[in-house]
Amino acid sequence: MKLFCIGLSHHTANVATREQYAGSATAESITRQSGCAEALLLTTCNRVEVYAVSDKRISTDEIERCLMANTERNPDDYAPPFYRYEDNSCVQHLFRVASGLDSMVVGESEILGQAKKAYESARASGAVGPYLHRLFQRAFRVAKQVRTHTDIARGAVSVGSVAVELAQRIFGKLSECKVLVLGAGENSERTTRALVSRGVTDLRVSNRSLDRARELAQFVGGRAVPFDDWVAQCRDIDILLTSTASETPLLTSEVLEPMLWERLDRPLFIIDIAVPRDVDPRVNELEGVYLYDIDSIRSVAEQSLALRRQQIAAAEAIIADHVAEFFDSISRTLNRLSHGAEHSSVGENSLRVSKS
Amino acid sequence: MALAPHVSRYENCQVGAPTYNKPGPVERYFLIASTFCFLAAVVHTVIELRTKVFRPMRLNFLAIGLGFIFQTAFLWIRGKELGRCPITNLFEVFVFLAWSVALVYMLVGPTYRLSLMGAFTAPLVLLLQGFALIAPIDIRHPVTVPGNSWLEFHASMSLVAYGAFALACIAGVMYLLQERQLKTHHLHSIFYHLPPLTNLFAAITRLLWWGFALYTVGIVSGFFTGHPLPRIQVVAAITLWLLYAAILQARHLNWLAPKRVATLCIVGFSAALALLWGITFTAELHHVP
Numbered sequence: 001m002k003l004f005c006i007g008l009s010h011h012t013a014n015v016a017t018r019e020q021y022a023g024s025a026t027a028e029s030i031t032r033q034s035g036c037a038e039a040l041l042l043t044t045c046n047r048v049e050v051y052a053v054s055d056k057r058i059s060t061d062e063i064e065r066c067l068m069a070n071t072e073r074n075p076d077d078y079a080p081p082f083y084r085y086e087d088n089s090c091v092q093h094l095f096r097v098a099s100g101l102d103s104m105v106v107g108e109s110e111i112l113g114q115a116k117k118a119y120e121s122a123r124a125s126g127a128v129g130p131y132l133h134r135l136f137q138r139a140f141r142v143a144k145q146v147r148t149h150t151d152i153a154r155g156a157v158s159v160g161s162v163a164v165e166l167a168q169r170i171f172g173k174l175s176e177c178k179v180l181v182l183g184a185g186e187n188s189e190r191t192t193r194a195l196v197s198r199g200v201t202d203l204r205v206s207n208r209s210l211d212r213a214r215e216l217a218q219f220v221g222g223r224a225v226p227f228d229d230w231v232a233q234c235r236d237i238d239i240l241l242t243s244t245a246s247e248t249p250l251l252t253s254e255v256l257e258p259m260l261w262e263r264l265d266r267p268l269f270i271i272d273i274a275v276p277r278d279v280d281p282r283v284n285e286l287e288g289v290y291l292y293d294i295d296s297i298r299s300v301a302e303q304s305l306a307l308r309r310q311q312i313a314a315a316e317a318i319i320a321d322h323v324a325e326f327f328d329s330i331s332r333t334l335n336r337l338s339h340g341a342e343h344s345s346v347g348e349n350s351l352r353v354s355k356s
Numbered sequence: 357m358a359l360a361p362h363v364s365r366y367e368n369c370q371v372g373a374p375t376y377n378k379p380g381p382v383e384r385y386f387l388i389a390s391t392f393c394f395l396a397a398v399v400h401t402v403i404e405l406r407t408k409v410f411r412p413m414r415l416n417f418l419a420i421g422l423g424f425i426f427q428t429a430f431l432w433i434r435g436k437e438l439g440r441c442p443i444t445n446l447f448e449v450f451v452f453l454a455w456s457v458a459l460v461y462m463l464v465g466p467t468y469r470l471s472l473m474g475a476f477t478a479p480l481v482l483l484l485q486g487f488a489l490i491a492p493i494d495i496r497h498p499v500t501v502p503g504n505s506w507l508e509f510h511a512s513m514s515l516v517a518y519g520a521f522a523l524a525c526i527a528g529v530m531y532l533l534q535e536r537q538l539k540t541h542h543l544h545s546i547f548y549h550l551p552p553l554t555n556l557f558a559a560i561t562r563l564l565w566w567g568f569a570l571y572t573v574g575i576v577s578g579f580f581t582g583h584p585l586p587r588i589q590v591v592a593a594i595t596l597w598l599l600y601a602a603i604l605q606a607r608h609l610n611w612l613a614p615k616r617v618a619t620l621c622i623v624g625f626s627a628a629l630a631l632l633w634g635i636t637f638t639a640e641l642h643h644v645p
Contacts, residue, residue: 151545151548154545154548155543155548166538168552169534169538169547169548169550169552169553170538170552170553171552171553171554172551172552172554172555264610264611264612264613265607265610265613265614267553267554267614287613287615288613288614288615290538290539292541296541299541300541300543303542304543307545
């Protein structure tokens with residue numbers, strides 16, 4: 001039995017090439033057309049990969065044909081940059097993919113959910129047998145272990161998630177935080193949604209145009225505040241998110257400092273994602289105020305990514321242990337089953353026999 | 357006065373030349389085993405620091421838990437040998453204080469989900485206990501004084517209060533560390549494992565209240581011991597009590613920002629340690645002929 005993986009990813013192909021191969025085939029159609037014993041198709045925005053088990057060698061071209069079955073390929077296209085991993089290296093590749101080590105954003109966890117969906121879909125269509133079942137169950141275990149035992153998934157890497165992460169490090173539960181959103185543009189909306197997704201319920205939206213403020217407030221489940229009143233709100237709120245088109249700073253330390261005396265025991269977290277900035281940088285020098293502008297948020301995201309990269313070696317070590325152990329266990333099973341098959345003279349596919 | 361453990365009782369007694377205690381092998385092994393447990397927790401933290409990976413450290417909690425059990429065994433054996441609470445000299449006071457710190461951590465750490473607090477607690481306990489083991493301070497005064505339950509209660513209660521103040525100090529260090537990272541925008545791996553600022557501040561406040569309440573009980577019980585207390589010890593103990601009372605009052609009335617309260621916790625505990633040293637040391641000096 002040969003285990004192999006054929007595919008292309010963001011490392012080897014651009015999105016135009018990847019989208020040619022995505023969506024037209026299924027695990028079941030690949031099994032049927034290529035003659036594999038088992039197959040699983042993993043399609044995400046960053047990769048199209050086929051994991052398969054077969055008695056005979058299946059060429060990369062055959063798999064490519066299966067993936068392109070329902071599409072018209074331009075004969076003038078260059079040969080697509082498919083990669084191929086077999087046996088040990090295939091197992092290692094899958095474990096790396098599931099753990100997020102092969103992702104565009106190292107350590108992202110979305111890939112694990114996508115791999116689980118691909119596995120469920122292939123299993124439902126009957127394309128997954130005992131070999132791929134064990135392989136993928138182990139991959140899910142490895143991914144979980146890597147996330148638990150290393151900091152590979154630590155830290156946020158997008159503006160919204162950095163804002164949420166920082167807010168949680170200051171306030172803990174966000175459900176009790178009062179948030180004022182200043183400026184009702186697209187950037188504000190995205191970051192506000194990230195905060196709402198983590199439990200923020202007390203939301204106030206202020207904008208020069210009150211109608212636009214009402215619109216966003218309705219969309220995120222908050223209430224609109226007249227633009228003239230937003231400064232006074234700073235006495236009461238915990239988080240200020242600003243993203244207006246103002247050419248000059250709207251909030252300075254002179255304006256904010258007197259208000260801080262009334263709220264000495266409560267920190268104020270300010271997220272200023274406007275360019276030019278809405279908040280004077282000197283505000284960060286005030287006690288209990290934590291000001292993050294777009295550059296500092298990006299810097300935090302980069303630090304998180306650097307931290308994740310530092311964890312790659314530790315994650316690879318966990319994966320290497322599992323690859324060796326998985327191969328030992330699968331070889332023992334195959335030997336045992338092949339002995340059993342010889343004695344009982346049943347079928348050529350020992351793993352299929354074990355299933356029945 | 358507060359924290360002039362049984363040492364102060366000797367003032368009214370005829371004392372002979374002091375002799376160094378020779379703890380029995382089992383008793384000493386328990387203390388050494390306990391110290392090694394705390395050392396293991398510290399080494400584990402240092403390794404994690406070097407690899408830049410901080411985890412919610414279950415190993416730390418286990419090591420501290422085991423160290424606490426060994427400490428308790430040591431104190432129990434020593435107490436049985438002395439026939440009273442084992443806080444009769446500087447050595448025992450340090451071990452008892454280390455035990456109090458570990459005790460308060462065991463009670464507070466898991467309750468407030470401050471798992472990383474163990475990483476900060478273990479070095480302090482190791483320092484106190486290591487010093488007690490290495491320094492020649494285990495001096496036995498050849499006196500036999502009838503037990504005084506008020507005195508024992510006063511001294512032990514004050515030392516447990518010190519344990520709470522020590523934990524408030526540790527939470528203060530954690531607060532300042534987290535606050536600095538948030539202010540400067542330089543986030544290290546430890547940032548993601550430290551509790552949120554508001555949770556740390558809540559823990560500081562609760563620890564201060566617990567410590568203050570226990571210390572008050574300790575001080576008040578000192579007046580029932582039936583022994584004349586040195587004026588300087590009374591003044592020092594009441595000054596410390598007033599310092600913590602002022603911190604709590606300022607916190608209650610929101611006169612102080614959390615960062616300043618955290619800083620004052622460190623200052624307060626440093627003062628408390630100096631006071632403990634001063635009281636116990638001067639009390640011991642009284643006994644040296």
